Amino acid sequence: MKKTILLIALVAASGSMFAQKKTTTSGTVNFDATTTLDQLPKAENKTVIVAIDPAKGTLAFEVPIKSFTFGNPKIQEHFNGPNWLDSEKFPTSTFKGIITNISTIDFTKDGSYSADVEGDLTIHGVTKPVKTTGKITVKGKAVTANAEFSVKLADYGIDGPPVGAGKVSKEPKIIVAADLN
Amino acid sequence: MATAKKRMNPWFKRILYGIIIVALLGAGLVWYIFSEKFADTSETPADFTVNAMDLIHEFEKNDSLANKKYTEKIIVVNGTVSGIEPADTTVNIKMVDTASGSYVIFAFQPQHRDEAKTIKAGDNVSIKGSCSGGAYSNILETEYITFKRCALNK
Numbered sequence: 001m002k003k004t005i006l007l008i009a010l011v012a013a014s015g016s017m018f019a020q021k022k023t024t025t026s027g028t029v030n031f032d033a034t035t036t037l038d039q040l041p042k043a044e045n046k047t048v049i050v051a052i053d054p055a056k057g058t059l060a061f062e063v064p065i066k067s068f069t070f071g072n073p074k075i076q077e078h079f080n081g082p083n084w085l086d087s088e089k090f091p092t093s094t095f096k097g098i099i100t101n102i103s104t105i106d107f108t109k110d111g112s113y114s115a116d117v118e119g120d121l122t123i124h125g126v127t128k129p130v131k132t133t134g135k136i137t138v139k140g141k142a143v144t145a146n147a148e149f150s151v152k153l154a155d156y157g158i159d160g161p162p163v164g165a166g167k168v169s170k171e172p173k174i175i176v177a178a179d180l181n
Numbered sequence: 182m183a184t185a186k187k188r189m190n191p192w193f194k195r196i197l198y199g200i201i202i203v204a205l206l207g208a209g210l211v212w213y214i215f216s217e218k219f220a221d222t223s224e225t226p227a228d229f230t231v232n233a234m235d236l237i238h239e240f241e242k243n244d245s246l247a248n249k250k251y252t253e254k255i256i257v258v259n260g261t262v263s264g265i266e267p268a269d270t271t272v273n274i275k276m277v278d279t280a281s282g283s284y285v286i287f288a289f290q291p292q293h294r295d296e297a298k299t300i301k302a303g304d305n306v307s308i309k310g311s312c313s314g315g316a317y318s319n320i321l322e323t324e325y326i327t328f329k330r331c332a333l334n335k
Binding site: 073 | 215216217218219252253266267268269271272273275284286288313314316318319320321325327328329330
């Protein structure tokens with residue numbers, strides 16, 4: 001009897017270990033709003049907080065806007081300014097959602113899994129539902145998440161003169177990568 | 182038969198030259214502004230030098246005030262490395278206050294990314310970077326401060 005209880009306890013403990021939340025504070029978001037007229041609006045942010053809860057199937061991330069690094073100081077200033085992301089007023093972008101096919105992803109088994117993600121993306125203080133498909137790679141204890149999608153700036157109330165003049169893409173490409181522990 | 186050469190009004194000539202000079206200067210200025218790159222942080226003078234834990238505590242106490250003081254300033258942060266985190270093709274350096282879980286994290290400038298890879302947890306280091314400010318994370322329930330364009334301060 002004692003052995004059975006011990007076995008159940010061990011199985012439960014290992015199960016909860018695998019179901020632990022996976023996080024990183026070094027997620028990467030690449031933002032590409034380049035157009036044929038302007039190759040400058042391109043940035044990366046390497047200090048994004050990302051969390052996946054395998055047990056609940058939730059995915060969340062927080063993006064500090066001022067952490068985006070551009071090559072050119074003036075473009076970075078514009079990006080943070082009131083006509084673009086207005087980072088003084090809206091310092092963080094967030095995503096809260098679920099991986100709808102979480103039951104098909106085995107976080108205990110090496111492999112590459114397709115992840116269907118749905119949730120609410122907040123940029124510039126505006127929240128919109130988004131849906132995309134990403135990839136989760138499991139290798140030993142390491143879990144890597146990747147996704148690529150685009151957002152319509154107008155949906156988030158971003159429509160400054162550079163967007164109208166075609167110098168900034170109306171639908172920038174967002175590439176997310178995270179090594180989770 | 183000699184053709185009468187019409188002379189340009191001298192004032193019109195001056196105005197035309199003036200417009201051309203202003204247009205050339207404007208174009209030069211725009212070119213300069215948009216082709217400018219961020220300076221190498223290792224060669225940029227620091228606005229502040231702080232201890233990592235003191236910086237974290239200052240943000241925990243009042244992040245609005247701390248953000249006003251430090252954001253977009255070049256800061257030298259001295260402290261003990263708590264961990265190295267993979268960040269796509271490079272690594273970030275992290276210093277954590279073990280009591281609260283609050284942390285400060287450093288993303289390195291492209292030309293200094295190899296330096297970051299030489300750092301190990303437990304090392305006492307001095308890092309110079311541009312402070313992107315701090316905020317409270319609802320995901321981690323801790324305060325966090327991020328730095329960009331960092332370099333080892335030698």
